[in-house]
Amino acid sequence: xxxxxxxxxxxxxxxxxxxxxxxxxxxxxxxxxxxxxxxxxxxxxxxxxxxxxxxxxxxxxxxxxxxxxxxxxxxxxxxxxxxxxxxxxxxxxxxxxxxxxxxxxxxxxxxxxxxxxxxxxxxxxxxxxxxxxxxxxxxxxxxxxxxxxxxxxxxxxxxxxxxxxxxxxxxxxxxxxxxxxxxxxxxxxxxxxxxxxxxxxxxx
Numbered sequence: 346x347x348x349x350x351x352x353x354x355x356x357x358x359x360x361x362x363x364x365x366x367x368x369x370x371x372x373x374x375x376x377x378x379x380x381x382x383x384x385x386x387x388x389x390x391x392x393x394x395x396x397x398x399x400x401x402x403x404x405x406x407x408x409x410x411x412x413x414x415x416x417x418x419x420x421x422x423x424x425x426x427x428x429x430x431x432x433x434x435x436x437x438x439x440x441x442x443x444x445x446x447x448x449x450x451x452x453x454x455x456x457x458x459x460x461x462x463x464x465x466x467x468x469x470x471x472x473x474x475x476x477x478x479x480x481x482x483x484x485x486x487x488x489x490x491x492x493x494x495x496x497x498x499x500x501x502x503x504x505x506x507x508x509x510x511x512x513x514x515x516x517x518x519x520x521x522x523x524x525x526x527x528x529x530x531x532x533x534x535x536x537x538x539x540x541x542x543x544x545x546x547x548x549x
Contacts, residue, residue: 437463462481472540484544515534
């Protein structure tokens with residue numbers, strides 16, 4: 346078999362002659378690889394599935410040393426027999442700080458409470474004007490129907506970094522509601538917004 350026929354049977358269409366150039370197959374391979382890479386890049390991110398285990402992890406809830414079993418509940422029956430408004434409870438404290446990595450099986454004690462009746466004094470660095478007001482009262486008075494205050498709270502999860510504009514707006518809202526804003530602890534603009542953050546978090 347001639348050099349030409351041996352080379353042509355590889356399917357390379359780039360050469361026509363009695364002897365192929367030595368580096369032609371490598372050049373064609375590089376071109377093909379580059380084209381494949383470009384196609385893969387243009388296809389965007391690929392979905393990847395990760396196997397995390399074959400068994401489901403269940404929470405173990407303990408109350409007074411009694412393991413609470415789980416039940417499958419027929420919600421339609423509950424809707425028929427429950428009379429009155431639904432009481433929404435939220436976690437207000439836990440025995441392990443949020444964000445802490447713990448080992449599987451670690452016990453975490455949670456305290457739940459109906460947020461509508463919690464007083465503002467549950468945090469030590471809120472505004473004194475809301476110490477005895479419930480979360481629902483504070484939320485309804487300053488947050489629920491005030492889109493400007495809602496935007497200020499959303500922009501400032503850290504109330505220590507208020508812009509001058511947001512500070513002035515918050516202080517004007519407090520003044521309109523006859524809430525004292527001063528330099529003493531428990532009366533600052535930061536204390537005021539911190540209390541509104543608490544009410545928004547607890548009620549929504």
